[in-house]
Amino acid sequence: MSKSIAIIGSGFSALSAACYLAKNGNTVTVFEKNETIGGRANQLKKEGFTFDIGPSWYWMPDVFENFFNDFSKSASDFYQLDKLNPAYKVFFSDETVTIGNHMDNICEEFERIEPGSSVPLKSFILKAQTNYNIAINKIVLKPGVSPFELVTKDTITRVDQFFGTISSQVRKKFKNPKLISILEFPVLFLGAKPNKTPSFYNFMNFADFGLGTWHPKGGMYEIVKGMKNLAQNLNVEIRTNSNVTKIIVENKIVTSIVVNEIIMKYDIVVSGADYHHSETLLDKPYRQYSEAFWDKKTFAPSSLLFYVGFDKKIKNVNHHNLFFDTNFEKHAQEIYDNPKWPDDPLFYANFPSVTDETMAPQGKEAGFFLIPIAPGIIDTKEYREHYFEKIINRFEKITHQKVKNSIIFKESFCINDFIEKYNSYKGNAYGMANTLSQTAFLRPKLKSKKVNNLYFTGQLTVPGPGVPPALISGKLVAELIKKHHSN
Numbered sequence: 001m002s003k004s005i006a007i008i009g010s011g012f013s014a015l016s017a018a019c020y021l022a023k024n025g026n027t028v029t030v031f032e033k034n035e036t037i038g039g040r041a042n043q044l045k046k047e048g049f050t051f052d053i054g055p056s057w058y059w060m061p062d063v064f065e066n067f068f069n070d071f072s073k074s075a076s077d078f079y080q081l082d083k084l085n086p087a088y089k090v091f092f093s094d095e096t097v098t099i100g101n102h103m104d105n106i107c108e109e110f111e112r113i114e115p116g117s118s119v120p121l122k123s124f125i126l127k128a129q130t131n132y133n134i135a136i137n138k139i140v141l142k143p144g145v146s147p148f149e150l151v152t153k154d155t156i157t158r159v160d161q162f163f164g165t166i167s168s169q170v171r172k173k174f175k176n177p178k179l180i181s182i183l184e185f186p187v188l189f190l191g192a193k194p195n196k197t198p199s200f201y202n203f204m205n206f207a208d209f210g211l212g213t214w215h216p217k218g219g220m221y222e223i224v225k226g227m228k229n230l231a232q233n234l235n236v237e238i239r240t241n242s243n244v245t246k247i248i249v250e251n252k253i254v255t256s257i258v259v260n261e262i263i264m265k266y267d268i269v270v271s272g273a274d275y276h277h278s279e280t281l282l283d284k285p286y287r288q289y290s291e292a293f294w295d296k297k298t299f300a301p302s303s304l305l306f307y308v309g310f311d312k313k314i315k316n317v318n319h320h321n322l323f324f325d326t327n328f329e330k331h332a333q334e335i336y337d338n339p340k341w342p343d344d345p346l347f348y349a350n351f352p353s354v355t356d357e358t359m360a361p362q363g364k365e366a367g368f369f370l371i372p373i374a375p376g377i378i379d380t381k382e383y384r385e386h387y388f389e390k391i392i393n394r395f396e397k398i399t400h401q402k403v404k405n406s407i408i409f410k411e412s413f414c415i416n417d418f419i420e421k422y423n424s425y426k427g428n429a430y431g432m433a434n435t436l437s438q439t440a441f442l443r444p445k446l447k448s449k450k451v452n453n454l455y456f457t458g459q460l461t462v463p464g465p466g467v468p469p470a471l472i473s474g475k476l477v478a479e480l481i482k483k484h485h486s487n
């Protein structure tokens with residue numbers, strides 16, 4: 001198979017697809033509209049501080065390792081990976097819960113909060129592990145072409161887990177609201193509320209407690225650099241500042257793309273940009289999904305983000321910190337059911353320089369704050385400032401220290417930036433949620449149903465949101481292309 005292939009975008013899915021397609025003998029060119037590659041996994045460097053401006057949780061190290069192994073490499077050939085201990089800390093209004101790096105210390109912490117809870121926890125995580133093996137080694141490796149992909153011996157015996165939800169499953173086993181929140185947290189990565197997420201997705205709990213939380217030294221951008229290195233060794237050409245404004249179709253076959261106003265011919269086009277945006281690059285008759293289709297879908301939240309350089313070390317925090325000191329149900333309603341700016345949001349704070357001295361100058365701290373918000377709401381400078389004040393005051397109170405006077409600089413990123421920088425639908429941060437009706441073959445397809453030789457990859461198609469799924473999405477689209485074009 002030797003085709004000329006254009007890939008739109010340079011996020012994880014696009015870079016992954018580029019590597020696999022080049023390995024299969026194709027001539028691959030990646031076109032990225034921005035100055036730098038990596039998509040949502042971008043990096044901000046300022047005054048000696050380094051911030052990952054998108055993903056910060058390195059979960060499922062096996063998926064990254066499998067990716068690099070497919071090219072006879074290992075993640076360690078590109079970056080140093082450290083397992084974090086503790087994995088993370090959760091702040092509630094009256095106490096703090098620390099999640100360690102091993103089931104033994106996690107069980108101890110559960111026992112402290114709800115005596116006897118380590119017994120159901122162990123059996124819950126064991127079942128989650130079985131689901132993880134089925135999901136990661138079998139289900140997510142299917143291209144989402146047909147419902148029959150999901151009908152296997154493993155899934156038939158677990159059919160109830162596709163109709164029950166994580167929320168009800170966790171509540172049957174645990175009574176303490178703090179433990180319930182901690183066990184519901186991992187599925188938030190899938191983009192929907194736990195009471196809308198099938199209980200089969202409890203494999204995320206195994207990813208959390210069983211596999212642990214890792215950190216690539218230097219930050220998540222090291223993965224992007226590693227993939228770039230790999231892609232270039234496979235002769236992939238990467239062109240930045242290359243905005244694709246049109247996908248040209250003749251007789252239902254894609255023939256070319258327009259990049260910075262120049263028409264360039266290709267045999268095959270793969271778009272790793274947001275699916276909705278990618279379809280707007282086509283003339284209307286060639287689009288598969290209407291505006292009404294996208295509008296009805298449950299999107300993962302957007303985020304209000306702050307990157308803050310502090311002129312001192314911050315006390316009482318870990319690398320990853322969740323602030324669950326307000327009502328999650330109310331915040332979730334303000335994201336999904338009645339989209340508006342939340343009254344009292346939960347938030348996440350990341351201080352990578354607590355464990356990685358390369359992320360901030362000596363004696364200083366790099367802080368990243370994230371508030372999940374509804375996609376599509378109005379984003380203004382005033383809202384951003386209002387919410388920064390709100391969370392930083394809560395942060396000071398709950399961690400027992402003053403930090404406001406120690407801020408050297410603060411940068412923000414929100415809905416308008418997601419749209420402007422990444423052409424993100426409604427400014428979503430991490431794609432289309434994985435609910436029951438938006439799973440596997442029910443997601444937008446990898447292969448266009450209307451245009452030959454046009455494919456899609458990324459967090460709005462299969463398998464879904466997150467860095468590990470993006471790596472898998474790139475592999476799936478490359479396999480599909482191989483299947484359809486191998487002679």
Ligand SMILES: Cc1cc2nc3c(=O)[nH]c(=O)nc-3n(C[C@H](O)[C@H](O)[C@H](O)COP(=O)(O)OP(=O)(O)OC[C@H]3O[C@@H](n4cnc5c(N)ncnc54)[C@H](O)[C@@H]3O)c2cc1C
Nearest residue numbers: 009011012013033039040055056057244273458459466467
């Ligand atoms: C704030 C935040 C926190 C997150 N946290 C985590 C986490 O901790 N762990 C985790 O696993 N995942 C996390 N995620 C999700 C994860 O980052 C994404 O799922 C993943 O990076 C998406 O990759 P992608 O390849 O689908 O798309 P993207 O990264 O969006 O890449 C698409 C690329 O296409 C480019 N593009 C768009 N239009 C055009 C055009 N017309 N021409 C050329 N190029 C174009 C864009 O500029 C972009 O570079 C987070 C995401 C965000 C935003």
